[in-house]
Amino acid sequence: MLLSQFLVLAAALFAFGVYGLLVRRNIVLILLSVELMLNAVNINLIAFESVLATPEAIGHVFAIFVITVAAAEVGIGLAIVLMIFRNRKSANVDDLNLMRW
Amino acid sequence: MTFIDWVSAPVNWVFAILGAVVLFSGFRVVTSRNIIHAALYLVGALAGTAALFLMLSAEFVAWVLVLVYIGAVIVLFLFGIMITRAPTGLDEGLSSDQRVLPALLASGVFVMMSWASIDAFGTQLVGSVGEPVPTEIIGDSLFGRFVIPFEVVSFVLLAALIGGITLARRDLSPAEEEERSAV
C-alpha cells in the first residue's frame, strides 16, 4: 500500500468537505462538512503514523485529540444553531448577514 | 511500484473498495438534497474511515471513532436537525446556486494537496497490515508525554459541556426565575 493513496484519498475527502462548506445553506450541513474535513485529517495522521511507527504512537494520540475536540465543537456548534433557530426561526445561513457593511 | 504490482496485492483491492465507499459517502454528504440522508451518508463515510484505520493498524482509534463519532456526534447531529425543524423530505434549498466557484476552489485544494503529497512521498510504502498498535502504548503516551494536552482537552470538553448547556438553555421568564431560585 502506498502512502500516497491514503493521502490522496484524504485530500479528496477534504476537498469534498470544502465544497460542502462553501455550498450548503443549512448550518447543520455546514457543520457536517466540517466533520468530513476533520475526518480527512484523521486519515492523514493515521497514515503517517503507520509509516513512521513512533514509539509513543504520536499520530494515534493526535487523532484521538482531533476526535475529542471535534466532538466538543459539535456540541457547542449545535447549541449555537439552536439559539439561532430560536431567534430567527430559520437555519439558513444566508439569513445571517447582519455583520455586513 | 507499477500499477500492475499495486493491483496484484489483494490488500489494495480492499483499500480500493473501502476508498470508493468513503468517497461516495463523502460526495453524497455534500450533495444530498435530503438532510437526513446527508447525516447518514456521513455515518457511512465515518464507518469506511474506521475500516481504513483498521487496515492501518490503528485499532484503538478506529473503535474510538465508531464509538464517539458515529455513536455520539452523529446522534447529536440528528438531534440538531430535528430541533431546527429542518424539512425531512426533499429540500431543494439546501445547496446554494452558486456552485462554480466553490467547486473550483475545492478542486484547487485537491489538486494542490495531492500534487504535494505525491511529489513528496512518491513511492513510500506503508507497512503491511500487521499487528495493531497496542492500546498500552497510546495510554502511556497519553498520560506520559502528552499529559498536558490531555488535561487541556478535558478542559475543552468541560467548557463545551457547560457552554452548551448555558447556550441552549431556554430563556426563563422572571416569574419562573423567582420560582427556581426560591427552591
Place this chain on the structure above:
Amino acid sequence: MVEMSQLLFAAEEIHAGDGGWWADTAGIMLVLPFVAFLLILAFGKKLKYKGGEIAVAALAINLVWATVLLLMNANGGVLDQTTFEIGHIGSGLVFELGWVVDGLSILMFFLVNFVGLVVFVYALGYMKDDVRVDWFFAAFSLFAGAMLVLVGAPNLIQLIIGWEGVGLASYLLIGFYWEDLDNVRAGNKAFLTNKVADVGLILGAILVGVSIGSWDFGAIDFAAFEGAPELAAVATVGGLLLFFGAMGKSAQFPFHIWLPDAMAGPTPVSALMHAATMVTAGIYLMARMFPLFEYMAQNVRIVMIVIGTVTLFGVGLLAIVADDIKKVLAYSTVSQLGYMMTAIAAGGYTAGMFHLFTHASFKALLFLGAGSVIHAVHSNNMSDMGGLRKFMPTTFWTWVVGALALSGIGLSGFWSKDEILATMGEQGLTVVLWISIAGAFVTAFYMGRATFLTFFGSYKGDGQPHESPRIMTVPLVILAVPAAVAGVLNIPGLSLPRLGNFTEWLAVRLVPMGDHHAEAINLGLAAAGLAAAVLGVVIGWLIYYPDKDTQLQRDSFEIPVLFPLLRKKYYIDDLALGIVALIKGPLARLVDWTSTYVIDGLVNGVAGLVKGFGVFVYDTLDQRGVDGVFNGLSAAADGAGSVVRKWQSGRVQQYAASFVAGALILVVLFVFVI
C-alpha cells in the same frame, strides 16, 4: 564757534559783574510758572481763587530774583549766561537751553514779573465767579513761563521756543470764552497771522545761525560787532526775515489785524499779553539783535522805519472811530509799538526799549482801568458809558494818569516819547519826525475822546455802577506809580545816585550797542511833542466833552471819507479774508480732487488688485485646486471603499471561500515559487 570765555573777556570792557548766585539761579524764574501751571491744573479747583493764588505766588517769587538782579545791574552791571547743552544739529551747530542775564534781559525779567504780578492780583478779583477760572490761571501761568523763556533765551532757538509758547498761550486765552464762536475765530486769526510771520523768523534764524555756526546771541553780537564776513553775507536777508517775524508778534502794519480782534479775551489777558509783554516780544527781538542791525544790516532799517511809521500813524487813526473801549486801547497799543519799532530802526536802542518799559506800565494800567469800567457797566462799548467818574473815582484818577502818560503830557510817557523824537531828529529823519509828532496829536485826541466819553457827561444806563473791589483797584494804584514817575529813570543827562539811569542799565550787553544817547534835553522837540499832545486834548475836549442825550450823539463828530474808511479799517481785514478765501477755495478743491481721484483712486486700485488676487486664490487655487485635489482623493477613497465594502457581505460562506482561496494562493506561493 565762539567760546564763552572769549565773550566774557570782551565783557570785561563793559565792567560788569557776573551776578553771583542770583544770576546762576535765575533759571528758576523760567521754571516756576510752568510748575505753577501743573499745580493749578492739579489742585486749582479746590482753592478759594481757583489756583490764582498759585499763579500769584510763582510770580511773586520770581519778582524777588528780578528785583535783586535789577538792583545789582543798576549797581555795577550784571553779565552772565548759563546754558545746558541738549544736543547737536548737523555737524557743528549746538542746541542749548538756559538763560542769559544781561541789561536787556534783566529789564524784561523785571517787567514781565512786575506787571504780571500786578495783573494776576487784579485778575483774582476780575475773574471771580467766572467760568473755568482754574484753566484761566493755568494758561496765564503758561504764558508767563513762555514769555520768561523767551526773554531769558541765550540763543535764537530758545527764543523761538518761547515765541511759539506765547503764541500758543495767546491762542488759548483769546479763545477763552470759546462758547462764542467769534472768540474762537479771533484766536485763530491771531495764531495764523503770527504763524505767517513766524516763517520769516525761523528762516531768518536758520540763516543767521548757519552762517556763523552758532545761534548764541553772544556769538551773533560778537560776529556783528567784529564784522565777520560770513554774517555780513546773510545779514540783510536774515535781518529782513527776522523783522518779518517781529512784525507778526508786534502787530506792525499789515500784520496788525489780529490785535483788535484779540480783545475778545478777558481783560487781564489784554492788559498783560497784548499791551505789555507778548506784543513787545518783537521789539525785544529787534533790541536783542540790535548789533546785527546797527553794524551790518543797515539797509533793513529803512524798511523797518517805513513800516513802523505807517503803523504808528495809520493804525493810530483807527482808534478815533472805535466804540469798544478795549479796541481803542488796542489800536493805541499797535500805534505805540510802531513808535518803538521806528525808534529802534532809527538806531534808538535805548529810546525804543525805554518806551517799551513805560508803555508797559501805563498801557496795562489803562487796560485794567477799562476792565474795571467794563465790570461796572457790563459792556465794552463807550456808548453804554458816561459820567463814570462820579461812581468810580479810583478808576478815574488812575485812568487819567495813564491817559496823560500815553498822550505824552508830563509823566513817564512824555520822557520816553521825547527820547524817540530826539533819536529821529538826531538821525535826520525829518519826515518821520513830523509824522511822529502828528501821531502824538492823534494819540492825545483819541485818548481825550475815550476819557471824556467814558468818565464825563452823565451816565445813560440803568441803575448805578459802582467802584470795583479793592483787589482790583489796588493794582491800578500800584501801576499808576511807574506810569507817573518812571520817566525820571531816563532823563537825558541825568543819572540817579547809586542807581544810574536806564541807559546805563540797558547798555550792559556783551558788545557795545553803539546807539546814540542824548546828553541833554532837546527843548525844541520836547516842546513840539508836548504842544501836539496838548492840542489833541484840547480839541478832543471841545468835541467830546459836552453832554448830550445819548452817547451816540456825543460821539457824532465825523470827518467825511476819512471816518468811513477808518471804520472799514482800510479794508485790510477784508483783503486778508479775501486772500484766504481765494487760496482756500481753489486749493481746497484741488486737494479734494487729488484726494478723491488720485489718492483714493490709487488706494482703490490697489484694493481692487488685492481683492482680485484674493478671489483668484480662493476660487481657483483653493476651491478648485486644493479642494479639488482633496475632494478627488476622498472620492477615490470613497469609491474604492464602496467597491471593497461589498466584500463584507456578512455571509460566512463567502468569507470561508475567500479564506480557502487565500490559503491556496499562499501555499502555492510558498511551495512552488519561493
